[in-house]
Each structure stands twice: as C-alpha cells, then as structure tokens.
Amino acid sequence: MLSRLEKKAKQMKSKTIKVDYMARVEGEGALYLKIKQGKVEDVKLKIFEPPRFFEAFLRGRSYKEAPDITARICGICPVAYQMSAVHAIEYAFETKISPEVRELRRLLYCGEWIESHTLHLYMLHAPDFLGYDDVVQMSKDHPEIVKKALRLKKTGNDIMNLVGGREIHPINVKVGGFYKTPAKKELMAMYDNIKWARDAAIDTVRFAATFQFPDFVQDYECVSLVHPDEYPFNEGRIISNKGVDIHPNQYDYFFREEHVEHSHALHSRIRERDNYLVGPIARYNLNYDKLTNTCKEVAAEIGLGTECCNPFKSIIIRGIETLYSCEEALRIIENYEQPEFPAVEVEPKEAAGYACTEAPRGMIYHSYRIGSDGLIEDAKIVPPTSQNQKTIENDLRNFVPMYADLPDKDLVWKCEQAVRNYDPCISCATHFLKLNIVRE
C-alpha cells in the first residue's frame, strides 16, 4: 500500500534533490540531482572540499619526504598514498627491496584494509541498510555487533600502529624499506587477536549478507591490479575485464582525466572508452581466484558467486576483503623473520617512476619525475574516488528512476546510500578535482 504522501509524490512530475552536505563520507561533498518525469536530467556529485595542491608542493622536495607528505593527502588511507609514492620512487631508482620488507609492507596494507573496511562497513554504511543515523544509534539496538566491529577495527589499527608507528600518517615507511622493523615477538603478540579478527570477519560477511539489496546490476568496466601470486595490494599489472592489460608506467597513456562541463570536475576514463570502476568489486571480480579458501567458502556460503556487479553488495565484498586481510596478516606473521637491515641503501638518480597500489576504496596511481639531486620535479597522483566519480554519477542516473516515486526524504537516503557504496573519500579526491564554488 502506498502511503498518501507517496502517492502525492508519484504525481509530481519533476523535482530537484539537493544534499548540501553528504554525511558519513570522508571529506566534504554535495549531491545535486534534477529529476524530470521520473528521469534523471542532471546529476552532480559535487565536491567543495578545498584544494590542497599536493602535486605542486611536492616539487622541489626530496624524494625522502614523499612518503610523509603524500600521507597527508588523506588521513583515511594514508598507507596507500605513502606506499604508492615509495613504490613509484623505488621504480625510478631501480631499488630492490628485501623480501622481508615486502612482506611487512603487505602486512601494513592488511592493517589499513581491516581498519578502513571495518570503519566503512559498520560505521558509515551499515547504518544505511539498517536505518540508523549513525553507529551510536545502532549500538543501542546492537551493542554486541558494534563492540565486535570496534574490536575488529582496532585489530587493523594495532597492525598499523606496530608496523607503521601510528594509525594515521604512519611514520615508519621510507623509500627502500622501513626506519625500524618490528621483532618477531612483537608481531606474535598480535597473533591471537588477529585470529579472533578472522572469525569476526567471517561473521561480518554473514552479517552484511543479511541486508536487503536493491536489484541493481550494472555493466562495469572493472579495473584493478592483478598479480600472478597474490590478491593485489602493492603491485601488479593494471587489468580490466574489457581488455586493459598494462604496466602502471603506461597508465597515463590509457587513462585520462577529463574535464566535464556540468560538474567542473575531473573525471577519469579509459581513453577512447568510458568510465570505469575501481575498488572492492573490481578487485574481487578480477582476482577471485587469488582469495584464500576461507574467503571463497564464505562467499559461496552466502551465495555471492565469483563475480558481482551490484554496487550495493560492495559492502559484502569489503567484508570478504577484511577476511582476506586477516588471513594474509596471519600468514605473514607466521613466516616473518626480522630482516637484518630495515631498509636497503637508495641511490637517487635522474629518473621517472610510476606505481599503482590498491587503497581500500580502489586503485591509486602515482608518478614522479626526480632530478639527479633527489629532488622531485613533477608529481601526479590519481586517487580512487576521482576515478570512480563518473561511475558514481552513472549509477545514480540509472538507479534513481527505480525509486523516483519515493518521498524526497527516502529518495535522498537511497541516493546517499548509492554514493556510499563507493566509500568515497572526498578529502583525497579533491586534491585533484575541480571544485564548483557555487553551492546549491
């Protein structure tokens, strides 16, 4: 039965929906939708986060400072930023890091993924599905779930704390390795808790699978790193399900950031083609076979299949990736031997370097040109959210007609939810996006 209000809404021919300040996303964004006769006429995901010019002030700084400076682009996924910088610079200098350091770096990613995915999943996104304003409200009805979520999140932070020094803007990452590596016994001290976290992650997937998902399947061009032996964190080729298969040093050739009139924003797209998708769904679809058996079993148990094209289900995949990160962390800790040296010597030279890594919310690209004095001459950084922005808008375009008849309040909620599918991190996106200063 449609309520009186809804009936009334249905009769309305056109309306404009504005969300001046998107909640539960990282950074400041606004949403503007113009709907005419049930069809989306205009959609803008606006970003009014002020620009911070990172690429500009990386110029003239020493390569050694890059991991610390780039971390400050985003407090939500600093590891992905500093690690992409480090990888790009090591590529330029042809630095060969030790296998132990490589493993530790993967461990640091595990920490960030566990923390960031859990944050998004439980604190930012789950309230949408369950109808709460926030996790505090949710905790009143589901105290045990929230407590568990917090402990799971903390497990990720513990890893970042130990390996990186702190959870936000870690200080231990450097070109060539780390400043200091942890002792095996320090890592082992976390082991049991991570085992607990693995079980909690399984519960998380099952929990997320109970949500109601709109029947909304899209045909995406999924892009992610693919590595022959592992689920991608820190390296691999850039692959898409529609034929891209390149080394990150070719990124600039295949991907373009374009200026789109209506939103004054740079949208990434694949050259000669269109928008694409990065993030958990893309990674899952392209790397399913690299997941651990437990991940596959749990995915099968909840009936997820090896491919998923419903963006709303990204919340489940975040759960699976959290599970993967726990298992990967356990594997790394089991095999860990503290290396003799925390870092290898780095020899700067005049060169260019490129790297992509996988932030929790998707692939990130960094490229640098460095002078023989070790000073950065040019830098380019493409964060995941700006790569997804066009896809987000497309989703809205296709999604809104399904619900155009809902009362405004509910429609707004649904739209916000659709944006939150992407765990968009506007703080980092904006350093590269144009911003529209007119706020509607």
Added chain:
Amino acid sequence: MIPRQVRVKKIFWETEDVFTLELVSEDYPMSEFYFRPGQFNMLYAFGVGEAAISISSDSAKKNSILHSIHKVGYVTNALSKLKKGDVIGIRGPFGKAWPLEEIKGYDICIMAGGIGLAPLRPSIYYILKHRKQYGKFTLLYGARSPRDMLYPVELEQWAKKHDIHIETIVDRADSMWRGQVGVVTELIDYAELDPERTRSMVCGPEIMMKYSIDELKKNGLNEDQIYLSLERNMKCALGFCGHCQYGPSFVCKEGPVFNFSKVKDIFEIREL
C-alpha cells in the same frame, strides 16, 4: 601528598572575583588545622587540582578556617563554584609564619596590595587581640578599584573599634569613592614611621612589594625590619617539586614569609 577532607560551611563573595571559603572538618578535630598567621594550605578541588592559598581567618578561632581566594584559573574557578556542604581536599598548613612574637613591642606597619591583604588578616586579628603588646599599628592598603577592596566592612569596624590606623587607596576610583586615588606607597607619609621602632609586613604583587620596600627604606627602615610574603609556582608544598625555588630558598619551606634581609640580594634580580 594525600589531602584530608573538609566541608564548606559557607562561601561568600568579597568582591567580584574574590570569594571566601569557610571550612570545617567532621573527620578530624579542628585543632589539627591549627595554623600560624601567614601560613597557607594546599586546597584541592576534586578532579581539578590544587592551589596554594593562604589562611585568612583568625588563628584564635578554633571551629573553622577561612580562605580568601582570587578566581584566576582552573582550580580557583572550581573552588568558586562550591556550595555549602561540598567537600574539598586540604593539605597543610605549610610555610613560615609572620614573626608576630619577634616583633612584639614594636610599632607595626602593614602594607598590603589587592589579595595580599588575605594572608595578612590573621596577623591583624592577632595584633588587635594582643594590642597592648605592640606599639603604633598602621595598615596601608591599596586595591585596583573600590570594588576590588577586600573586607571593606571589617576595615571600617577595625578602624572604629580598635586602636589601628588604616589608610586605603585605589588605582582607579569610581563615583562612590571618597578616598584617595593612587598607589599604596603614596600612603606611607600617613604612617609617620619611627624607623627605629617600626617593623613592617608587606604582601601584594611583586612590583607593589618592591616599591613598598623602597619606600620603607627611604623612611629609614633597615632591611631586617621588613618582612614580605612571596608567591611562586607551587606543586607539592613539601620542598620536593622544585618549582618554588627562589635563589637558595624554597618558598614553601623557608617562605612564603621572608625577612627582607634574607632575600635582598636577589629581590631585584630579574627572572630569578
């Protein structure tokens, strides 16, 4: 370092930002809080912290003690919010007292500035009570404004009922003020000091004390005839924390009351 608990019997405002706490104890006999004029307590506001506060009541009154407190920061603010019946912590009394025994038989000149009258009030009570044992008794008191004057009613009563010469002065007058305007040192001529026979006690802001002492010296007092009470940052009041060091002295143990001759060499050294 562990405070004892006392109860607020009364709290009343002396001026806009100075209030007086009357404290009593149920757990200990009040005799345990016996003090000598010039000594101070560390008052503890629950969860906020401690402040060194001089005792400003009559040391002969055995049933409660008074503290007059200038509201300047966190602790003093918290204390100012207390209500009758509230409990605070207290440690003390600490420090050296005014030399009321030694100066018996002499003329007494007290110079006080602002809140500096509070630590001197117990001495005034004492001298008035033992009036015969002292010579001429003068109190010169300066405040920022008439409204900042401490104990105005009491000052009037003293002047009326007792053998004490009181002169007051304010930095800035208001329309109601009929008295003098200026700084406390300007009052010294009224005291008509007999330098040989006089002992002086001074308390107030450090700069006020400096000029008062200059003035007393000009009037012929020797350095050892002048006593002053100093303020320093104080954390423990036990001589451990180091904060209140003043040259070779710890203000909490060797002070706050000093004979000026003891500190004269360092009194004018800046930032000591």
Added chain:
Amino acid sequence: MANKKPKFAVFKMSSCDGCQLSLLDAEDELLELLGGIELAYFPEASSRMLKGPYDIGLVEGSITTPRNVEEIRQIRKECKILITIGACATAGGIQALRNWKDVKEFTKIVYASPEYISTLNRSLPVSSYVHVDFELRGCPINKYQLIEVLKAFLNHRKPNIATRSVCVDCKLKGNVCVMVARSTPCLGPVTQGGCNALCPSYDRGCFGCYGPMDSTNTSSLAAEFREMGETNYEIMNVFRSYNAYAEPFRKESEANEK
C-alpha cells in the same frame, strides 16, 4: 558534569580528515565517550545534523577559501567552547606551503582549468579568524590527547597537554637520543611533545609534526644541523612542512631560504 549531556559538534575546513578520524580510532573509549555527550553534528560519522548552539565544537582543517571564512565565523557563534584539532587548524597545515608561492601558479600545476578554483591566497589557522579556546596540536593529533582534552573541558579542569619539547617524552620513555648517538637531525628539541616521541622511537628524527614548543631556539638547532652537514635548502624544508606557518618554524625556514 551537568546532567544534561553536552552538545558536541565536529567541523571540517581544509584538511585530510585524519584528525577527526582519530576520534573514531579511539575504539576502546568511543562508546563511553559518545555515550557521555550528545553527538549533535559530526557529518563524517552521522547523518543526524542538529542545529547549534553547541557546547563543544571541534574544528579540523585550515582556512583556505572564502567559504571557510564564512563558515568559521558562523561556527564560532554557535560553539560555547571551540577547540581546534591538528596542524591544519592550529598552524595552517601542509597546505600553508602555498603561502610562499603564487597560488595561481600552484593552481595551474594541479588543475587543467584553474579558473574554477576559488581559494584564498593563504592557508591560515582558525585562530587567525576567530577566538579559539584550546588548540590541540599534531599532524595528526594523538587520540589520547584528544580524549584528555575532552575530559578536561567536560570537567572544567586544565587539560594535561604539555607544551614542552619532544625530548622530555623521549627521556621519559627511555629512548636514546638519535641526534647525540646517531647524528640524525631531529626537530625534537624545538617541537612540542604529545606524540610520545614517536619518530625517535622508530629510529628516525622528529620532523616537527606537533609544531613549535612553547619556547623555541630554532636558530641554534639549525646551526647544529648545518654542522651535521645539512644544506640551507634542506634546513629550510625541514622547518617548512606540516607546521610551516607556525611563527618560529616559518621564520627559521625563511632564514634559510638562501
């Protein structure tokens, strides 16, 4: 504490979100903390956005756009206590590096169509525009310090946030000085403690992310760095990072420009 829960708000200017995330990173204390206050406005965490006035407002981020200026003035009106968190809000943050450059030039480097960018010439701390009741340092802030500040304000006591050097924390922790024992340049002696001497604990020199301590002698430290073989350019950059526009660091970096 009063019976009525204090209304609490978190605002964001120009920043990386890290400092407000610190609040959500306090997993062990979060529920207790949020239980003790009324979360009236915290868009990063909640869809509920209550109107002011607020009892306590936290502001993250520096003032870099005309819009920021407008907002912060409004926020000040609505918050009884205004606390700024992080290097951006207390010193202008890393984006204050623009303060030495021509912003138009910077805009061109990053954006293809610079005409759409509206920003002020300088990135300044919140206190340059409105009165701030307490400034919590750090890039990012330390979550335990944040909780301490909130506890202190809720209980009307002095926040136990020391303003002295990182060195004191190092010594309390039992660290061996990286400058004396390894000749690693370290900003610890002029930087405010609060991070629990994190970098020296990880065998690297402090790079000053908590900003200048209460009384700095940067020129003496810079001279020591020079002695250790750092060039003026390097010294300039060392002081010109996350708290670049905090006065003592700004002056020292400028003193080493050539």
Added chain:
Amino acid sequence: MKTISKDSLDKIIGYLKYKGYKVIGPSVRDGAIIYDEISCIEDLPAGWGDEQEAGHYRLRKRNDGALFGYAAGPQSWKKFLFPGKLKLWEAEKNSKGFEITPANGQFPKYAFIGVRSCELHAVFIQDKVFNNGMFSDTYYNKIRKNIFIAAVNCAEAGKTCFCVSMKTGPKAEEGYDIALTEIINQDEHYFVVDEGTPKGSELMEQIESLTSTEEQLAAADDALKNAESNMGRTLETDGIKSLLYKNHANTVWDQIAKRCLSCANCTMVCPTCFCSNVEDVTDLSGDHTERWRTWDSCFNLDYSKVAGGNFRTSIKARYRQWMTHKLASWIDQFGISGCVGCGRCITWCPVGIDITKEVSNIRKSLKN
C-alpha cells in the same frame, strides 16, 4: 678484599634474584649503554666501551671483553628511585564527598649492578632532597631502604667526566653493599670485591672467592689511578657559589642563551635533578580522578608560571637557574653540590653545551 672470577658475577646476579631482588644492570640498547632489568651476565655489555664528547655519544668495541668498560650512559639510577611517571593516588566521588586511595604502591626490591662512584653520590644527594628535614618522600624512601648496591670502580674515565673535580670519584668510598673493581690482563679477567655492609658480606659468603693478593690489590689501585689521571674534564669549584651568585648579570649567560634549546635534556639525564610536576586526570564522568607525578624541568616554560605571569620567560634565565642551582644554591639548600661530575648533561645536550666550559667562561670573563 676478596677476588672472584668473572663468572662468579653471574652467581651474584643469580643469588640476588633468588633473594627476590629485581636485578638492574647495564646493557646495550639502541646504540647506548642503558640500565634495565638483567637476568644473567650475558646481558651485560661485554666488550663495549663508549666515546663521548659534548653532544656526542658512540658505542665503541673494546678488545678486552670488559663488562664495565664504559662511562656513564644516558640513563641514571634515578629512574628507579624517582620514576618519571608515578601515580600518587586516586579518588572516587561518593555520597560523603570523595574517597582517596593511595596508589596501591608496588615497591620493588632492586639490586643495582654497576653503580659508579659519581652515581652513588648522586643517590646520596637525592637522599637529602627527598628527606629535606621537614618532609620525606614515601615512594623514594620505601624503595631506597631496600636496594642492594653493587658499585663498580671506574678503571677508565669518559671524555666528559669530571668526578675528580667534584670529589665524587672515581673510587666508590661508601654507601655500597659490595664494590667491584674489574681487572683484565693478558690471561685473567677477575674482580676485586670490597664488602661494604653485612648485606654485602652475606652475599659474598655464598660466592666462591679468594683473598685478594697484593698484586691483585695493586692492579685494582692502578685501575683507579688510571681513571683519575685521564678525567676528560675539570671544573674549578673554588668559590663557585659566590662566583655564580655574583655573576647573575654576566654576559656569558647571553652567549649560552643563543645556543641553549631549553629542551630539558640536561635535566632529564642528570642523576640529581629532582623537579616534578603533578597532573590531575579524570575520567569522562568526572567521578574518578587520579593524581600523577611526572618529571619536570626548570627549562620548561610552564615550570615557573603563576596566574599573574611567568617568573622565567627567557631561556637565559632558565639556564642560569639550572646551573646556579646545580653548582651554587644546591649547596645552600642541601649542604652539598648538586653536580657529581658524571658529564651526562654535556654529552646529551643536543648542541653540546658544556657546564665545565661555561663555568670557566664566567671565570675568564672576570679576568678580561
């Protein structure tokens, strides 16, 4: 005097542990000799020496395997007797007001292995500080009462040492339970042990030992003489009190202030510095509160703050307070100098300010 083999030291450590002591001794960590809990002789810095200068410290490999072949490191024993952070008490609100509970004090029983003569003197000095005639500090005294001290005589002085000037070394004269002198020659590595207290003798009864021979005693004497003759620094103490009191306006202070960072490192490493601060912390509800004591320093700006202002805003005034206190007013306060000549403040000052040199600069300034 008794002579014990090097390995007997392990037995001493074992015996002390058996007696319930927490045994603290030197070991190598992060490129320096630090004091921490040790469990056996292997934890000691065998074959490590150091190289110290103003603002400079490096470990140096020795070729003789000496266990105590280093000079004073960055830490001192004060961290055990006067911990950097200590909970004093906690309190809970209740219907009557509040209830205070003293921090349920754990007072470990420490055995200190390797206390140098200057460090012993530093402990004597702090004894006076924490028993100042009017009050005595509970925590300090409870710990102090129970410590076992195994002193070690210095066979070699560090480059920043000046205990001879301060008359605090290099020979440990009193206040120890046992004192060791480490002797290493071509084919022997042994200790000459002096028993200072019955507690020390009781321990030595459990340890295999021989009466020291004339030769061994002579070797121990030589070791001390060697240390005495190669003191890295000297400080002229004659009339030091009036020198500093009278020179509060000397321009040398301005010179120092140009370099001093007011970072407080010197006070943190000094074995006699005793300043502390208190912090009151509360939980969120405000119903539970704790009082903590932490190390403080006269170099910290807040230290001399009062509601009406600050008594020492300039770095110059703070350095002057520190040095004048150490070398002059300390004598008035406690009848003894506050400096034992260990040289830590010189080595660990990031910009290498040298107390001995500054005293001589003041003296020189008077001659000009």
